[in-house]
Amino acid sequence: MPTAGELRVELGCGKGRFTVGTAQAEPEALIIAVERIPDAMVIAAERARDLDLKNVFFIDADAADLEAYFASGEVDRIYVNFCDPWPGARYAKRRLTHPGFLLRYRKVLSSGGEVHFKTDNHDLFEWSLFQFPKAGFRLSEVTRNLHENGPRGIMTDYEEKFYRLGTPINRCVGTMEELPSSENPL
Numbered sequence: 001m002p003t004a005g006e007l008r009v010e011l012g013c014g015k016g017r018f019t020v021g022t023a024q025a026e027p028e029a030l031i032i033a034v035e036r037i038p039d040a041m042v043i044a045a046e047r048a049r050d051l052d053l054k055n056v057f058f059i060d061a062d063a064a065d066l067e068a069y070f071a072s073g074e075v076d077r078i079y080v081n082f083c084d085p086w087p088g089a090r091y092a093k094r095r096l097t098h099p100g101f102l103l104r105y106r107k108v109l110s111s112g113g114e115v116h117f118k119t120d121n122h123d124l125f126e127w128s129l130f131q132f133p134k135a136g137f138r139l140s141e142v143t144r145n146l147h148e149n150g151p152r153g154i155m156t157d158y159e160e161k162f163y164r165l166g167t168p169i170n171r172c173v174g175t176m177e178e179l180p181s182s183e184n185p186l
Contacts, residue, residue, distance in 0.1 A: 004030035004055065006076040009108075011063045011096060012036070012083055014157060016044020021154035022079075023048065023056035031056040031114035034063060063096055063104075069177045070108040078105050080117045085124040097128035102135035106176055115174040118146070120162045137174030146171045 005028040013019045013033035014025075023031045033056065033174060035041040041058050048056045059069060083096040093100055105115055115137060119125050125144070132139050145168040146152055159169055 004028065006030070007032065007074055008045045008077040008079065009034060009066070009070070009075050010079040010081065012081070013058070014040050016041075016047045017154075017160070018079070018081055018154050018156040019044055019056055020051060020053065022136065023053045024051060025154060027055055030054065032069075033058045034061050034062065036062055046087070048074035049161070050130050054183050063101060066104055066108050072107060075108045075111045076110050076113055078109065078113070078115045080115060081156050084121055085119070085121040087123070095128070097124070097131050099131050102131060102137060102174070106136065106179075109176050111176070113176045116171070117158045117174065118156075118159065118169060118171045120169055122170065129172065132174040134180065138175050138177050139172050139174055141171065141173040143172070144168055144170050
């Protein structure tokens with residue numbers, strides 16, 4: 001899609017509700033959805049096909065391998081929606097908001113590129129708020145109850161479920177800036 005205004009990547013698209021909704025709402029953006037579970041990706045691809053969307057594509061891949069699919073500075077925005085929280089300190093490096101992953105995202109993000117992060121997991125969110133700055137991301141739009149005054153934005157399937165249960169949704173945006181020179185984020 002050479003005429004795309006932006007390239008956006010969703011990590012772990014699941015059944016694709018957010019991916020397809022975003023592609024439908026913003027036809028000028030090219031959306032690439034990354035998913036490791038083939039059955040979920042098939043449902044997502046069928047949703048896109050049924051709406052005849054031409055600006056969304058799916059990759060069966062791991063978030064750790066983004067550099068194999070995208071050039072340096074090619075991606076404008078990365079969505080991390082309701083990822084596995086990997087509870088316990090010994091699994092922290094597996095979290096998609098760990099500095100190790102955030103530094104990988106920097107390699108494919110454009111200057112000023114963004115990571116949009118949403119989760120229902122309070123502990124993961126609070127932990128993540130400290131990780132973004134370590135990897136050179138300035139935080140904005142930080143909220144611990146995104147839908148407090150009614151639904152906002154395009155929801156994932158999980159998000160819709162949690163919203164109906166009254167579970168608060170945490171959200172923030174990390175904008176890529178200079179890496180802190182005095183800290184080793186890992």
